[in-house]
Amino acid sequence: MSDYFSNFAHLKRKTYLKIMNKLTDLSEIGEFGLIERLNKNTVIKNSSTIFGIGDDCAGLTYDGKVVLLSTDAMAEGVHFDMVYTPLKHLGYKACVTNFSDIYAMNGTPKQILISLSVSSKYSLEALEELYEGIHIACEKYGVDIIGGDTTSSKGGMFISITVIGECEKEKVVKRSTAKPNDLICVSGDLGGAYAGLLVLQREKATFLANPNAQPDLSQYDYVIQRQLKPEAGKQTIDLLREKGIQPTSMIDISDGLASEVLHICKASKTGCELYIEKIPIDYQTARTVEEFNILPETAALNGGEDYELLFTIDQKDYEKIKDVENISIVGYIADESLGCKLVTPQNTTMELKAQGFNHYKTQE
Amino acid sequence: MSDYFSNFAHLKRKTYLKIMNKLTDLSEIGEFGLIERLNKNTVIKNSSTIFGIGDDCAGLTYDGKVVLLSTDAMAEGVHFDMVYTPLKHLGYKACVTNFSDIYAMNGTPKQILISLSVSSKYSLEALEELYEGIHIACEKYGVDIIGGDTTSSKGGMFISITVIGECEKEKVVKRSTAKPNDLICVSGDLGGAYAGLLVLQREKATFLANPNAQPDLSQYDYVIQRQLKPEAGKQTIDLLREKGIQPTSMIDISDGLASEVLHICKASKTGCELYIEKIPIDYQTARTVEEFNILPETAALNGGEDYELLFTIDQKDYEKIKDVENISIVGYIADESLGCKLVTPQNTTMELKAQGFNHYKTQE
Numbered sequence: 001m002s003d004y005f006s007n008f009a010h011l012k013r014k015t016y017l018k019i020m021n022k023l024t025d026l027s028e029i030g031e032f033g034l035i036e037r038l039n040k041n042t043v044i045k046n047s048s049t050i051f052g053i054g055d056d057c058a059g060l061t062y063d064g065k066v067v068l069l070s071t072d073a074m075a076e077g078v079h080f081d082m083v084y085t086p087l088k089h090l091g092y093k094a095c096v097t098n099f100s101d102i103y104a105m106n107g108t109p110k111q112i113l114i115s116l117s118v119s120s121k122y123s124l125e126a127l128e129e130l131y132e133g134i135h136i137a138c139e140k141y142g143v144d145i146i147g148g149d150t151t152s153s154k155g156g157m158f159i160s161i162t163v164i165g166e167c168e169k170e171k172v173v174k175r176s177t178a179k180p181n182d183l184i185c186v187s188g189d190l191g192g193a194y195a196g197l198l199v200l201q202r203e204k205a206t207f208l209a210n211p212n213a214q215p216d217l218s219q220y221d222y223v224i225q226r227q228l229k230p231e232a233g234k235q236t237i238d239l240l241r242e243k244g245i246q247p248t249s250m251i252d253i254s255d256g257l258a259s260e261v262l263h264i265c266k267a268s269k270t271g272c273e274l275y276i277e278k279i280p281i282d283y284q285t286a287r288t289v290e291e292f293n294i295l296p297e298t299a300a301l302n303g304g305e306d307y308e309l310l311f312t313i314d315q316k317d318y319e320k321i322k323d324v325e326n327i328s329i330v331g332y333i334a335d336e337s338l339g340c341k342l343v344t345p346q347n348t349t350m351e352l353k354a355q356g357f358n359h360y361k362t363q364e
Numbered sequence: 365m366s367d368y369f370s371n372f373a374h375l376k377r378k379t380y381l382k383i384m385n386k387l388t389d390l391s392e393i394g395e396f397g398l399i400e401r402l403n404k405n406t407v408i409k410n411s412s413t414i415f416g417i418g419d420d421c422a423g424l425t426y427d428g429k430v431v432l433l434s435t436d437a438m439a440e441g442v443h444f445d446m447v448y449t450p451l452k453h454l455g456y457k458a459c460v461t462n463f464s465d466i467y468a469m470n471g472t473p474k475q476i477l478i479s480l481s482v483s484s485k486y487s488l489e490a491l492e493e494l495y496e497g498i499h500i501a502c503e504k505y506g507v508d509i510i511g512g513d514t515t516s517s518k519g520g521m522f523i524s525i526t527v528i529g530e531c532e533k534e535k536v537v538k539r540s541t542a543k544p545n546d547l548i549c550v551s552g553d554l555g556g557a558y559a560g561l562l563v564l565q566r567e568k569a570t571f572l573a574n575p576n577a578q579p580d581l582s583q584y585d586y587v588i589q590r591q592l593k594p595e596a597g598k599q600t601i602d603l604l605r606e607k608g609i610q611p612t613s614m615i616d617i618s619d620g621l622a623s624e625v626l627h628i629c630k631a632s633k634t635g636c637e638l639y640i641e642k643i644p645i646d647y648q649t650a651r652t653v654e655e656f657n658i659l660p661e662t663a664a665l666n667g668g669e670d671y672e673l674l675f676t677i678d679q680k681d682y683e684k685i686k687d688v689e690n691i692s693i694v695g696y697i698a699d700e701s702l703g704c705k706l707v708t709p710q711n712t713t714m715e716l717k718a719q720g721f722n723h724y725k726t727q728e
Contacts, residue, residue, distance in 0.1 A: 050430060051538070055468075055469060055538050055539050055540075055615075055631075056434055056464075056465040056466075056468035056469055056539075056614075056615060056616055057432040057433055057434040057465050057466060057468070057469045057471070057527075057529070058432070058433045058434070059430045059431065059432055059433075059469070059531075059536060060426075060430065060431040060432075060433065061426075061429075061430055061431065061533075062424075062425075062426050062427075062431060063426075063427050063428060064427060065425075066414060066423045066424065066425055067423065067424040067425065067426060067431060067528075068421040068422070068423055068424075069421055069422045069423075069424065069475075069477060069510065069511065069526075069528065070420055070421040070422070070477070070511060071477040071478075071479045071511065071512055071513050071524075071526055072479075072513050073479040073480075073481055073513045073515050073524070074515070075481045075515055075516065075517045075518065075522070076518065077517075077518035077519075078481075078515060078516050078517060078518060079515065100420075101420040101421050102420075102421060104419075104420035104421070105419060105420055105421045105423070107421070111433075113433060113434070113435040113526055114435075115435045115436075115437040115479065115524035115526075116437075117437055117439045117442075117522055117524075146433065147433065147434060147435065148435055149435050149436050149437045149524070151437050151438070151439055151442060151443065152439065152442050153439045153441075153442060153519065153522065154439065154440065154441035154442060154519055154520060155441075155517065155518055155519010155520050156518060156519050158439070158481055158517065158522045158524075160435075160437070160479035160481075160513070160522075160524040162433075162435055162477055162479075162526040163421075164431075164433065165421070167423075169425075172423060174415070174419050175419050175420075176419075250420075251419075251420060252420055267419075
């Protein structure tokens with residue numbers, strides 16, 4: 001399994017052909033047959049899941065806890081391109097991006113509902129591959145599949161997943177509760193998923209020009225992994241709990257650091273100072289985006305889909321967090337009147353702006 | 365509001381042109397602007413909604429109750445046709461079909477999450493119309509909008525709604541708990557939504573042949589209403605509670621009576637006898653489908669989207685239900701070994717088969 005996911009040699013060129021090479025037409029088995037087939041390996045793991053697939057609704061119980069809910073949608077041609085997105089990775093990513101929202105509230109994901117719309121170009125076997133990725137993600141994160149809806153579409157694939165999670169009432173962390181002087185922290189490193197996207201898009205162009213070229217992508221393995229198979233913030237949440245740190249605010253980084261910091265400041269009615277030189281960037285990310293004449297900090301600030309956590313902590317927790325691996329302190333929350341500032345390594349300041357991508361601008 | 369929904373004169377011809385007559389490009393306001401604009405009238409009504417839109421997740425509390433969840437998706441060109449589906453009706457219907465799943469478990473819908481994917485042919489104003497229908501449905505049924513995701517698509521519109529509801533633990537009704545000798549009941553009348561669809565499809569063909577024709581649809585008002593603006597089973601659930609009847613099994617009728625009865629029998633491991641002459645069919649439904657050379661009972665058994673409730677009750681509750689308006693007893697549950705039978709008015713029996721539509725068969 002990890003071999004499959006970490007070896008990208010098989011990703012190239014064949015994915016699209018594989019989808020088109022139909023094995024079983026969906027019309028042959030019908031909607032109910034499809035639901036049965038895709039869910040045959042579904043096993044309930046959580047005690048909060050009373051009953052899952054098989055009725056008009058799933059039933060859950062969450063006595064004494066807050067039930068957290070979020071939904072995230074991905075559309076073919078907008079959020080993923082079938083030329084370079086293997087279906088197993090797509091299923092995995094669709095789950096993880098949803099789990100990420102639950103961790104961003106300091107909760108634990110427990111259940112998902114999957115809404116899938118696919119055109120007839122997809123075979124049953126293609127959907128089973130997608131579901132294999134979904135099952136692997138759910139297995140890894142301890143999440144139950146409790147239902148969904150599968151319909152046909154006239155235009156490609158559309159996946160919408162709703163995730164349900166839980167959190168003790170007093171532990172829930174929102175965006176709106178950062179206070180001036182809190183430290184701004186991020187987990188992991190940023191810009192990698194965007195770097196991976198740039199490489200995959202370049203590969204697609206090369207492929208369309210010359211379908212027989214066999215590129216060597218091994219030097220981009222990390223950034224491609226960041227794009228095709230991101231992980232959600234479970235480790236960070238576990239670490240913070242272990243250290244006894246309750247963040248004062250939190251959000252997941254799906255649209256780029258700048259956009260997320262601004263979300264927290266807007267919701268909390270604060271300003272901030274963010275230090276460019278403190279932003280964690282992997283060496284491969286920096287080297288890759290420079291090939292495309294993009295500054296690494298630009299990729300980190302505005303590239304999306306890293307699914308790391310951005311959170312603020314009270315200054316009193318500084319000693320607890322300062323030496324924690326994989327957590328970087330990148331700035332601090334300021335009074336609203338000071339605005340949101342970006343500080344350069346030369347100690348000049350400029351206004352922090354969100355340039356995360358607007359899906360509606362990239363449309364045909 | 366009720367005038368808007370009950371007068372179908374405005375539906376014809378202009379809907380599609382209205383969508384195409386762009387007012388505000390979605391790219392002008394971006395994803396966050398769109399979310400803000402569409403949710404500006406969202407007010408929280410239920411105490412189980414702790415917080416809704418504005419964080420990575422919504423937060424709910426359901427102490428001591430079962431949380432019910434379901435998701436239903438609708439795709440343009442498959443579940444609805446923009447030529448004859450006004451956006452306000454579409455929004456209303458997308459909600460109601462989801463609420464229906466909660467009532468089908470004997471629960472009460474409380475919250476929804478809306479996942480929407482739209483191509484750039486839709487303007488902001490078009491989406492606001494869609495949301496107006498969503499708001500009207502939520503207002504009527506007492507449901508909170510707690511979040512969602514809005515993305516662009518390369519192929520038309522896709523709406524996936526996840527509904528959350530509640531039920532006392534001992535009141536939940538599943539599909540799998542019907543017992544031999546239970547009476548099979550349905551609410552309302554059946555086949556109307558399918559009759560309405562036939563009329564609208566014929567109108568579309570007429571329109572394409574002659575865009576200036578002005579048809580009179582007033583004689584089809586009931587069946588068109590059934591297709592474009594169905595209602596969920598709130599009244600039936602309230603009535604059953606009032607009469608002190610706890611159904612032994614229940615399901616909503618979304619794919620036709622035959623398919624749903626078979627679902628209950630399969631899940632409960634029983635057989636059944638269903639009497640054709642007992643199936644409730646409105647006069648306008650019968651008259652309309654006969655124009656299309658379809659037997660009324662065929663429309664009722666196999667036409668989808670009525671969103672009435674099908675449920676079974678213990679024989680001891682017969683006296684309580686026999687004179688209840690809008691509830692028909694259509695058969696009884698039998699031992700599994702007897703199979704699932706359809707009994708004709710001439711008292712001959714045949715095997716009950718589901719011929720509900722298979723979306724994958726109607727694809728291009």
